Amino acid sequence: MQTQQHQDLIxxxxxxxxxxxxxxxxxxxxxxxxxxxxxxxxxRDCSDICLQAARLLQRHSEVAAEFLQVCEKICQMCGxxxxxHHHEHCQQCAQACHSxxxxxxxxxx
Amino acid sequence: MQTQQHQDLIxxxxxxxxxxxxxxxxxxxxxxxxxxxxxxxxxRDCSDICLQAARLLQRHSEVAAEFLQVCEKICQMCGxxxxxHHHEHCQQCAQACHSxxxxxxxxxx
Amino acid sequence: MQTQQHQDLIxxxxxxxxxxxxxxxxxxxxxxxxxxxxxxxxxRDCSDICLQAARLLQRHSEVAAEFLQVCEKICQMCGxxxxxHHHEHCQQCAQACHSxxxxxxxxxx
Amino acid sequence: MQTQQHQDLIxxxxxxxxxxxxxxxxxxxxxxxxxxxxxxxxxRDCSDICLQAARLLQRHSEVAAEFLQVCEKICQMCGxxxxxHHHEHCQQCAQACHSxxxxxxxxxx
Numbered sequence: 353m354q355t356q357q358h359q360d361l362i363x364x365x366x367x368x369x370x371x372x373x374x375x376x377x378x379x380x381x382x383x384x385x386x387x388x389x390x391x392x393x394x395x396r397d398c399s400d401i402c403l404q405a406a407r408l409l410q411r412h413s414e415v416a417a418e419f420l421q422v423c424e425k426i427c428q429m430c431g432x433x434x435x436x437h438h439h440e441h442c443q444q445c446a447q448a449c450h451s452x453x454x455x456x457x458x459x460x461x
Numbered sequence: 462m463q464t465q466q467h468q469d470l471i472x473x474x475x476x477x478x479x480x481x482x483x484x485x486x487x488x489x490x491x492x493x494x495x496x497x498x499x500x501x502x503x504x505r506d507c508s509d510i511c512l513q514a515a516r517l518l519q520r521h522s523e524v525a526a527e528f529l530q531v532c533e534k535i536c537q538m539c540g541x542x543x544x545x546h547h548h549e550h551c552q553q554c555a556q557a558c559h560s561x562x563x564x565x566x567x568x569x570x
Numbered sequence: 571m572q573t574q575q576h577q578d579l580i581x582x583x584x585x586x587x588x589x590x591x592x593x594x595x596x597x598x599x600x601x602x603x604x605x606x607x608x609x610x611x612x613x614r615d616c617s618d619i620c621l622q623a624a625r626l627l628q629r630h631s632e633v634a635a636e637f638l639q640v641c642e643k644i645c646q647m648c649g650x651x652x653x654x655h656h657h658e659h660c661q662q663c664a665q666a667c668h669s670x671x672x673x674x675x676x677x678x679x
Numbered sequence: 680m681q682t683q684q685h686q687d688l689i690x691x692x693x694x695x696x697x698x699x700x701x702x703x704x705x706x707x708x709x710x711x712x713x714x715x716x717x718x719x720x721x722x723r724d725c726s727d728i729c730l731q732a733a734r735l736l737q738r739h740s741e742v743a744a745e746f747l748q749v750c751e752k753i754c755q756m757c758g759x760x761x762x763x764h765h766h767e768h769c770q771q772c773a774q775a776c777h778s779x780x781x782x783x784x785x786x787x788x
Contacts (some may be wrong), residue, residue, distance in 0.1 A: 366475055373519040376723075382715040389707040396703075396723070397631050404514060404622055410482040413615050414647060418640045426633045485614075489607040498598040505594075505614070506740050513731055522724050524753045531745045538741060584693060591737040621730060628700040 361459050362406045367428060368452035369402035375434060375445035383440065389441060391433050398430040398449060409461065416461045424456035471515045471566050477536060477561035478511035484543065484554035491548065500542050500551060507539040507558060518570065525570045533565035572653065579677050580624045586645060586670035587620035590609060593652060593663035609651050609660060616648040627679065634679045642674035688786050689733045695754060695779035696729035702772035703763060709766065715722050718769060725776060726759040736788065743788045751783035 376395035379388040405423040408416045431449030434442040485504035488497040516533040517525045540558030543551040594613035597606040624643040626634045649667030652660040703722035706715040732750040733744045758776030761769040 362479070370471070370515075370519050377520045377720070379721055383713065385713045385716060386710065390714060392719070393629070393704070393707055394632070396629070396634060397626060399516070400622060400625070400635075403631070404618060405620070406479075407482055407508070407512070408615060410479050411486045411611070412612070414612070415615060415619070415640060415644045418643055419619075422633060422636045422640055425636055429632060444486075456485055486611070489611055492604065493733070494607060495601065495603045498603060502595070502598055502738070503741070504733060505738070506742060509731060509734070510742070510746075513727060516727070517724060520720070523721070523756060524724060524728070525747060527749045527752055528728075531742060531749055534745055535742045567648070580697070588733075588737050589688070591734055595738050617734070622736075624697075625700055625726070625730075628697050629704050 357459075358409060358461070361461075362409050364452050364455045365402045365406040365409070365423070368448045369399045369406070371448035372396075372399035372430065375441045378439065378441040383448050388405045388437065390428070391430075391437060394426070394430040394433050395445065398426045401426050402452065405456075417459075420456045420459055420461065424453050427453035427456060466568075467518060467570070470564050470570075471518050473561050473564045474511045474515040474518070474532070477557045478508045478515070478556045480557035481508035481511070481539065484550045487550040489549065497546065497551075498555075500539075500546060500564065503535070503539040503542050507535045510535050511561065514565075526568075529565045529568055529570065533562050536562035536565060575677075576627060576679070578626070579673050579679075580627050580675045583620045583624040583627070583641070586666045587617045588626070589663045589666035590614075590617035590620070590648065593659045594656065596659040605666075606655065606660075609648075609655060612648040612651050613663065616644045618669065620646050623674075627660050638674045638677055638679065640669050645671035645674060684786075685736060685788070688782050688788075689736050691731045691779050691782045692733040692736070694748070695775045696726045696733070697727035698772045698775035699723075699729070699757065702768045705766065705768040715764065715769075718764060720755070721757040721760050722772065725753045728753050729779065732783075737751075744786075747783045747786055747788065751780050753778035754783060 372395040372408045379392045382388055401423050405419050408419050427449045431446045431453060434446035434449060481504040485501045488494060488501045490496055491552060512530050514528050517528050536558045540555045540562060543555035589615040594610045597603060597610045600606055619641050623637050626637050645667045649664045649671060652664035652667060681705060699722040703719045706719045709715055728750050732746050735746050754776045758773045758780060761773035761776060
């Protein structure tokens with residue numbers, strides 16, 4: 353049985369992962385892609401880690417709580433980097449990452 | 462820009478992946494877990510492959526179309542196996558897998 | 571440029587991940603699979619997390635160090651569980667997990 | 680029990696995955712990163728798919744053979760793209776990808 357809060361967190365992790373995939377793909381098409389290198393690198397890590405976090409929660413993994421701590425950290429870092437860039441995909445990603453970081457912080461799994 | 466059909470397929474792949482995670486976790490708690498061994502094995506593969514398919518679609522990967530073919534196959538196999546078991550989590554998983562297999566088949570990415 | 575220690579750690583993470591995959595697959599074939607349920611569950615988590623750790627190290631990810639902490643924890647837990655079972659695949663897995671946990675602990679990435 | 684050929688293929692898939700991670704990370708540091716955009720995108724897909732293929736082989740998955748077909752395809756595409764660039768990491772990646780594509784082709788799993 354899954355609580356609503358548990359399901360909401362999974363949904364938010366997936367949302368964040370996919371916004372990061374989208375941002376990385378879009379960044380690679382930008383003219384100033386060199387300026388976006390760190391953004392792309394963090395997007396990759398954040399997408400991987402959020403997806404894995406979502407799977408661990410879905411499995412009721414015994415290390416879910418610890419995993420959410422590193423997940424919160426990468427979400428915060430990725431959101432902070434994205435926030436520096438004016439591209440719409442970066443601004444959307446910043447919002448999704450910061451919101452997901454907040455959700456990880458307040459999770460009691 | 463993403464079309465609605467594209468987004469629907471991603472949503473269905475995620476739904477299927479997470480139903481498989483749920484089914485594998487629940488199968489491991491069943492008394493007749495020995496009878497569920499193939500179900501658990503296929504759930505693992507199906508979850509991994511559906512999640513990867515969703516990411517490739519989100520990235521507009523050049524191999525998304527080929528990947529959906531193997532995704533359709535594992536969804537069909539996993540759904541067929543799950544359908545043999547009366548547990549509620551298996552019946553739910555069978556439905557999600559078969560529905561996802563159909564969505565992969567009709568996708569024109 | 572990669573240091574030798576860095577490469578050794580990546581190699582050990584991969585070794586551990588694949589020993590866990592092997593253990594989970596073999597556990598599912600055992601007659602006493604019900605007794606192996608927690609072992610299989612931890613194998614799944616440990617394999618996923620070790621593989622991801624290896625990728626983050628290979629990428630020189632900014633969160634590699636934090637990730638290794640949760641990786642160490644799951645390796646320790648999985649190794650402790652595997653050590654309880656007499657099956658050869660469990661004993662091998664216990665050794666790989668404990669060795670990997672030690673490697674994570676002593677890493678200065 | 681694993682055959683030698685089976686183990687060699689897994690080893691080659693891991694080698695290819697990690698060479699792709701390395702190439703993507705290095706490409707993001709290049710001055711002409713805009714020219715490397717397709718290389719980075721294919722590296723990401725190739726790394727993901729090779730790692731997954733290795734896991735499926737390790738598990739003796741029922742869809743391993745089909746999965747190797749899409750794996751061969753992405754390895755060939757990624758190798759062809761990398762071969763166009765003079766950077767050492769791209770040349771190394773081209774070699775690893777082409778070699779892995781060949782190994783996938785000749786596998787009888």
